[in-house]
Amino acid sequence: MKAMVLFSGGVDSTTCLGIAVDRYGADEVLALSISYGQKHQKEIEAAGKIAAYYGVTWKQLDLSIIFANSNCSLLTGSTEEIPQESYAEQLSHTNGKPVSTYVPFRNGLFLASAASIALSYGCEVIFYGAHSDDAAGNAYPDCSDAFNQAMNQAIFLG
Template identity: 40%
Template sequence: MKNRKALVVLSGGQDSTTCLFWAIDKFGKENVSAIGFDYGQRHKLELECADKICKKVGIPYEIVPTPIINQLSANSLTREDIPVEETKPEGAPPNTFVEGRNLLFLSYAAIYAKTHGITDLVTGVCETDFSGYPDCRDIFVKSLNVTINLAMDYNFVIHTPLMWLNKAETWKMADDLGVLDTIYNETLTCYNGVLGEGCGHCPSCTLRRRGYEQYMEMKKCTK
């Protein structure tokens, strides 16, 4: 894949940043760029984290304002008056689910990619630890890949390196890529906007911490 260009959908969180380094490894740094979206998220600091990491490794990063998501979707990530639920309601997505977010992000990314001669899109969505978000499922990504190819008459390939990995395996990937410390200390996964280890009690922090502890235990057992 070293002769192709890749665009990473980069939020600045653990998953997308791990995918950034995966893309650098697979495509070569000179062929990788990244795009992020400012949709009025309460953890907007994640975009600053993404920008700093891209500057650090020399990757072009474009932040695109997408306020329409905030206007149309009422959820705890775009509304300060809706607290982040610490437990997922039975039979329903958590209130952190932003309707259509990945659909829009990947569509916007595809438009940007085509105008820049990029065929490969990389996203950190994951079905194994998808938290009940329907737009993180493999079937959705495959369906969208066909749709945007038809809509733009262009041969996009959407890569999902984390699709079948749990959080412990995602930490392992970061370690294998030599960026474990960067992911641990410089990314923002916390829904409440706390860098690194996060607030410790929102669903995203809980999932991240549990995966890290599991990976550290696995690593210890293999020594």
């Protein structure tokens, strides 16, 4: 394997998967989907179908136990509803804190786990579909450029 794609089955990670397959070929790409206790299982179901479409190896990892005590509105154990407001509207109520859909350090755990698995498979690169819009106003701090640079450095050193 040459490339791993952190693969939720959503638009951003599907774009990354397409780029990785185009660049390395389906036989050299590993798609990794992570369950973390999210309410929306549709993405994981879609991930399997999309991975099959592209003909890549697909692995799943369950990290839901790590978030079992979180009340993040995205998680199955939450008492909160998923907001239907824009990030800007949500942030106007948070006093600079992340929005209620922020899963604490999710992307850090995903990337650290992906790095370990990628090394086991001989992957040289990890594709990750977070984008700066999610970091705007501190909505999702683990999507910021500073976070991504720090994780990149930690993975490189590790």
